[in-house]
Amino acid sequence: MKLCLLAVGHRQPAWVNDGCAEYIKRMPRELPLKVVDIKPEPRRGKTREQLLAAEKQRLRENLPDACRLVVLDEKGESLTTLQLARRLAAWMQDGRDAALLIGGADGLDEELKTAAAERLSLSRLTLPHGLARLLLCEQLYRAVSVLKNHPYHREG
Secondary structure (H helix, E strand, C coil), X not given: CCEEEEEXXXXXXXXXXXXXXXXXXXXXXXXXEEEEEECCCCCCCCCHHHHHHHHHHHHXXXXXXXXXXXXXXXXXXXXXXXHHHHHHHHHHXXXXXXXXXXXXXXXXXXHHHHHXXXXXXXXXXXXXXXXXXXXXXXXXXXXXXHHCCCCCCCCC
């Protein structure tokens, strides 16, 4: 199984890219993680719906075939690290690749949210997109470390 994080956004600061690269490097061979930058639609007088539709198309073009679609959404389900680890284990049992989507400044098109198998929230706080990417990469690595009984995660 492969994990793919598709994130709409402009060029990220070096600390975001370096942090993501570190957690990508730590992922086990049997569960590689890839981050794909999706170019946001230029605003230039477009409506929110037009922006979201264009970004939806770019996201769809980059989705792995027959993958489990998981969207990050402020109204999504909040999980603890151990719950995320159990969820990741279930995804691995399913065998399909998983694509996790982070929308742009205007979020994600409602059609993508509806099509998703799951909606997850990283926090009730509004996070900068780069920080959300890095946080998700770290939490995916942490979830894997829980499943492998690695001492990276310390509970309680």
